[in-house]
């Protein structure tokens with residue numbers, strides 16, 4: 363019998379590429395060729411090649427003193443999907459924010475000898491390591507720089523970067539990214555807003571940016587000037603938490619009190635098939651339609667103890683006011699076992715009205731937005747004259763809307 367340990371890195375890589383193509387993570391021939399060419403295992407030499415090529419998730423390469431991961435080699439499926447969203451072509455000038463070596467090598471393969479890749483990381487240990495690994499694998503042409511990716515890079519090309527690929531989770535869109543993106547450039551960024559994490563591809567539209575691709579994905583948090591920790595409210599100790607943006611009004615004791623009282627359920631009649639993948643779209647659409655909006659997260663223990671309804675590990679869309687809160691929950695659709703039904707569980711003195719308003723929003727989404735694909739996120743600079751209408755998600759340097 364042949365074990366994974368007997369299999370060469372080249373065979374393991376081929377197997378990984380075939381899997382990524384079959385699953386639709388790799389679509390274009392340029393990304394496929396880059397994945398075949400780059401020896402991924404040499405960018406995580408601390409772990410066995412079979413783990414590097416078999417890993418569905420990131421491989422952590424540096425941890426802080428408290429054990430928190432601060433750097434990693436991103437998962438292959440996510441590298442692939444981000445490259446597909448970035449659409450780099452030969453000759454382009456690309457800035458990668460957050461280094462590791464592997465993604466920069468993939469980009470260098472695609473832009474070729476007439477293009478240029480610069481990779482920037484805030485951590486000198488990471489840039490030192492990336493420079494060494496890229497040198498050892500023949501990609502010394504990638505330029506490595508140490509600095510904060512939220513700030514402008516003085517060596518940006520005239521006319522801006524054709525692609526800016528951010529590989530660290532950002533809660534902001536700093537001015538530097540608006541300023542240093544070419545007019546027809548694409549900015550790929552793992553954005554955090556309202557307790558959600560989506561990697562979005564942005565293009566310019568008039569004076570602002572508009573998303574045209576979205577990937578559900580978590581990333582290690584950005585450090586430096588744009589570092590950000592969301593506010594977490596413990597509704598039932600650590601087992602049930604509400605994650606909200608810092609600038610959203612939230613009366614913590616009032617919500618804790620509300621959560622400890624009776625709940626009310628409102629079922630919407632809106633059904634989803636588990637394989638449609640529509641819930642992540644609904645979550646973003648609701649974040650752009652309702653304010654305030656956050657995410658309720660519950661541990662397995664909370665579910666076992668009946669503290670919450672059926673909510674997924676990624677959390678549940680939640681709205682609140684000064685006295686009450688309401689969150690989205692699921693139940694098996696009656697008489698249709700491959701579907702589930704969306705409903706709302708609400709607590710507090712205003713639970714009926716608040717529950718109805720969230721349920722109404724779900725019904726509105728079902729009627730108007732369910733079939734329109736990924737919600738579009740628009741990003742406006744905070745200081746621009748052009749300012750959006752409707753529900754606005756405030757970020758330190760930008761304003762977001764979702765339609």
Ligand SMILES: C[S@@+](CC[C@H](N)C(=O)[O-])C[C@H]1O[C@@H](n2cnc3c(N)ncnc32)[C@H](O)[C@@H]1O
Pocket residue numbers: 432433434435436458459460461462463464465466482483484485488509510511512529530581582583584585586587588
């Ligand atoms: C997920 S890792 C990068 C993965 C890498 N691109 C790869 O090839 O797989 C995220 C990196 O972002 C870096 N980082 C965090 N905040 C940053 C900032 N403000 N500017 C530049 N790099 C930053 C971290 O040091 C970390 O090395």
